[in-house]
Amino acid sequence: MKFLFIAGIFVLVAMGSGTYVNDSDMHISNLTEYIGNTLTACNSCHVMGAVYESWYHGDHKNRAECSDCHIPHDPITKYVVKAESGIRDVTAVITGNVPEVIRTTENSQKIIQGNCLHCHEQTVGNIADSKRNDERYCFECHRTVAHGERGISLSPYQEGK
Amino acid sequence: MYINNQPVSNRGINQIFEVPAMEPDSAQWGLNFPNQYSTFLLTKTNQNRTKYGGSFPYSKLEINPRLVILYAGSGYDIDYNEERGHLNSLTDVRSIERINNKTPGTCYSCKSSDNPGLWAKMGMAEFDKTMFSELGKNINNPIGCANCHEASTMRLVVTNPALDEALKSQGKDWRTFTRQEMRTVVCANCHVEYYFAGEGKYLTFPWKNGTRIEDITAYYDNIGFKDWQHAISGAPMIKIQHPEYEMYTADSTHYRAGVSCADCHMPYTREGAAKFSTHDVKSPLLNANLACGACHRDVEYATYRAATIQSQVQMSMNVTEDALIAAIKTIKAASLKPDPDMKVLAEARQLHREAQMRWDFVAAENSMGFHNPEEALRILLSSADLARQAQLKAVQAAGSPAVIWNGSH
C-alpha cells in the first residue's frame, strides 16, 4: 500500500510538471483533468480509443462514464487506484510497452463489479450475495452492456479522423 | 481496501415462515418466496411446442415411427412421450404404460419432493426395493423445492443419494463446489443416465470410468449389463436416458465458458424492482430474449444458430437411424438363415448394441444436440459407422449378401 501511495505521488507530480503534456495526441494539460471524472481524461490517450468508441456505442453511454465503472467510488481508494493505474498506463505509453490486446486486471474486474452493484444494488439484492467468494461477475452475462460487441475494431482509415 | 467498495449483502433469503427441513409441500416454501413459487406453478400448465422440444407431451413414437423398431421390446416402443414441466412429474410417471406390477419404487426417484424425506427415513436401498405401487402410497407431491434446496439456507444441494455416490466414485465432493457449479450439478440429481443395479434395483449412475459415452459403454460392458434384449436383432441393449448433464459437461462451448443450466433454463427475470431466477423451467427457445439475451446481444443470431445446429443434428440422426434399422433387419435376416455363424452373429449384435447406445446418447438427450453440438455429431458419426459394420458382420454371419436390408423407413 505504501508503495502505491508513493507511486501515486510520483505520477501526480509527473503529470503536474508537464513532462509530456502539450503533445498533439495527449491532451492532458493539467492535473485536474486526469483526476477528474471526465471522459476526456481517458480518451486523451490514443490506446483508449477503441474502448472509448465501443463505450460510446454501448448501452451505458448515457448512464455511466469510464470512471463510474473503473474507479472505486470510495473517496480514498479512488485516488490510490488512479495513481496506480495512472503510473502503469503512462509508463506503458512512454516506454512503448503497450500490450497488443489490452485487458482488465483482476483488480479492476473487482472494482467494476463493485460499481455495477453500486448502481444496481436494489435490483440484484436477491441474487447477488457478496459474502460468498464464488460470486460471478455481472459482466460474464452482461457481456455487451459496457463496451458493446467486442472486436468491433476501428479501421485504420477511420481512426485518424 | 477494495472490500470497502463492496456493498453490504442483503441477498433476499430472509424467511418470514420457518420451513421444516425437506418439507415436501412447495406451497409452504412459497410463502417466503412468492416470485419463485408463482413462476414454478407455471410448469404445470405450459403447453407450447418448439420444433424439437417444448412442453406439449406428444407421443415420440407417433412423430417418429422408426423408434418402434429401434426400441423393440424395451417398453419404450409402447409409450414414450415428450417431457413437460416439473409439476407434471407425478401424473406422468403414474400414467405411462411402461409401468407394470413389477416396476420398482426406484422409478419415483426423480419425480417427487417427498423423496428427500423418505430417503432420510428409510434409506435409498429400502426405497428402491419397495414396489412402485407400494411406495406410491407415501408419495403425494410432484417435484418441488425440497428436490433442489436446503430449507434453512436455501442453498442448492444434492438431494439424490445416487448422485452423491456417483460423484464420490469419481473422487468428487459436491460440498466443495462453487455456487456456479451447483447451478448445473443440482440438475444432475435427475437429468442423467442411470440404471438399476442388482436385485434391489438400486439406483446407480454409471460414472465410475467417466461420463463420456465411451466411458459409460465400457462401464456397462464391464459389468455385463443389459436393460433389455432387442426384440428383432436379439442384441443385449442399453436404454440411455436423458444424459443432459453428461452431454453438456463434455467440454461443450457453453460449459467451458462457465455457463450453467440455470443460466439458460432459469434466467433472471424481474418482478417489480427485484431480479430473481424464474422457476418456470422450460425450453429456453420459448423465452429466448431472457434466456439468451443477457449474454447474446443479438438474440436473433443466437436462435438462428441454435436452429441451424438442431437441424444439422436432426439430419444426422436420420442418417444414423437408417443405418441402425438396416443393421437390425439384416441381423434378423441372418439369424433366420438355416445355419448362420453364431460367433460372427454375436459380434454383429454387440456392434448393434454399441451403435445404438451412442445414437441414444444423442436421441434421449433432450436438446437435439444444442447442449454440445460437436460432441453429439462426433458420437452420431461413430454410431452410424458401427451400425453399418454390424450390418456387414451380419452378412458375414449369413454367408450371403441376400440378407442385406435395403428398404427405407
Add this chain to the structure above:
Amino acid sequence: MYINNQPVSNRGINQIFEVPAMEPDSAQWGLNFPNQYSTFLLTKTNQNRTKYGGSFPYSKLEINPRLVILYAGSGYDIDYNEERGHLNSLTDVRSIERINNKTPGTCYSCKSSDNPGLWAKMGMAEFDKTMFSELGKNINNPIGCANCHEASTMRLVVTNPALDEALKSQGKDWRTFTRQEMRTVVCANCHVEYYFAGEGKYLTFPWKNGTRIEDITAYYDNIGFKDWQHAISGAPMIKIQHPEYEMYTADSTHYRAGVSCADCHMPYTREGAAKFSTHDVKSPLLNANLACGACHRDVEYATYRAATIQSQVQMSMNVTEDALIAAIKTIKAASLKPDPDMKVLAEARQLHREAQMRWDFVAAENSMGFHNPEEALRILLSSADLARQAQLKAVQAAGSPAVIWNGSH
C-alpha cells in the same frame, strides 16, 4: 522517447509513390505501406507448425499414409504438402511433382501477382490455354498486393475472373458488397474449390447450384465431370481443393456473427502507435492473443475449445477414412471376381465417389473443421455412411461376403 511512439498524424492512405495499376512488384507498393509490406515479407520465412496446420511444408502423405490409397492415381498420392505462407506460392507450385508437361497455365491462377496484369492483357481463356511451362516465362512474382488490392484506392477487389464469373452465376455482384464482406470475399479469389472446364482448361468454380457440398456434388454429377479415375476402386473421382470459403460461409458460427477471414488471419496489430492489418497471414493459433483476443476476453478458453473441436473432427476423419478404405478395397476385391454384377458395381463406385467427395470437403479444407465444426461433422457422418454403403454394394456385386475387407490402416 515518447514522441517516437506516436503514430504519424495521418494514417489514411496517402501514397507517397504512385503505384501503377496491377503492379506485380509488391516492393513498389511497400514504399507507401512499409508496415503492411514488412509483415507480408514474414510469410516467406515462417516455419512454425501447429497440431493440424502451421507453416512448415511437411508431406501430408508421410503424416498420413492412408492418403496414398485414398488419392490413388490422382497425382496427390505422389506429392502433397502442407501449405505455407503466401510468398512461397511460386516456388511451391513450380517444385510440386504433380506438375508435368501436360499441366496447363491455369495452375498459375492463384500463385502470382503477375496474373491480374496478364488476365487484363491476354484474357483468362488464353491464359488458361497456354501451357504451364510456356506461361511461366511471363510469371516472376509470387502472390502480392495486386492479387487483393486496387492500386489507386487500395480497396479490396476481386481480381480472379473465375470468382467474378462464379458470383455472377449466382446472381451476385461483388461491387455491391460491404467492406466487411470483402474482407472475406477477397480470399475467395483462391481459397475455393475449382475445376478446369473443357479442353481449354478454363478455371471454373462449381457454384451454380450453391456452395454447399450437396450443391457441388450435384453440379459435378450433372455435367458428368471427373478429375481422375481411382486407381484401386475404379470410381470416377473429384479432388476437392481448399474449400475454405465455401465451408466457412455455410452458416458457421463466426460467419453468422459477422466475422471475416481477415479478422482472424490478418488481425489489427500495432507498430509503435500505428494500427494496421498484419499481412503475415498464417495460422491464428500462432497468434491467438491478437487473433482471438480482440473478441474473446478469455483467449485460453477460445484456443482450448478450438483444440477440442479440431480433435473431435480429426477423430471423425479417422473413422471416415477407415470406412473409405474398406470401401475401396472391397470394391477392388469385387471387381476381381470372375463375374461381378457390373451394374451394382457401378453403383458401388458412384457411392465411393460421393463419399470421398464429402470427406475431401473436410480433409482438403485447411482448418481441421474449426471454420465450421458442425457442418464439417455433419458432412463426415454422411461420408462414412455412404462409404459403408459402397462396401455393402460391392458385396452385393460380388455375390459373396468373402470380398469384405476387414483390415486396418
